[in-house]
Amino acid sequence: MSALIVNEVIGNLLLIIGSLFLFSAGLGVLRMPDTYNRIQTGTKATTLGTILVLIGLAFLHPAWTLKLIILIFFVMLTNPVSSHALARAAHTIGIFETETTVIDQLKTANDNIDSNESCTSTETTE
Numbered sequence: 001m002s003a004l005i006v007n008e009v010i011g012n013l014l015l016i017i018g019s020l021f022l023f024s025a026g027l028g029v030l031r032m033p034d035t036y037n038r039i040q041t042g043t044k045a046t047t048l049g050t051i052l053v054l055i056g057l058a059f060l061h062p063a064w065t066l067k068l069i070i071l072i073f074f075v076m077l078t079n080p081v082s083s084h085a086l087a088r089a090a091h092t093i094g095i096f097e098t099e100t101t102v103i104d105q106l107k108t109a110n111d112n113i114d115s116n117e118s119c120t121s122t123e124t125t126e
Contacts, residue, residue, distance in 0.1 A: 011056045012056065015057070018053035018056060033098045036087055054072050
């Protein structure tokens with residue numbers, strides 16, 4: 001087989017696999033019980049799906065490779081940051097987990113910070 005056919009087969013396979021990850025992300029957003037699980041499901045699967053689609057496009061269109069690599073790095077940097085910002089904003093405005101969630105580490109951390117700030121330290125440094 002020629003290199004063009006191999007590149008086309010690999011590119012199309014990556015496009016299909018990436019599309020399946022993107023589909024599973026959409027399905028996960030519909031199926032998850034609360035906001036935080038939806039954010040996590042959507043972010044992880046869409047990041048991988050988008051990267052696979054972009055790599056598949058790089059195999060199909062080699063002239064676009066540099067631009068697609070830049071897009072891959074952009075997606076890898078911005079998706080986790082945006083999901084963190086969404087989760088933090090949801091927690092701040094009071095959107096809480098389902099009844100089955102038993103650990104709220106952000107609330108615990110914020111409570112610890114508040115209690116440390118309210119204590120007055122009588123120790124002196126030498």
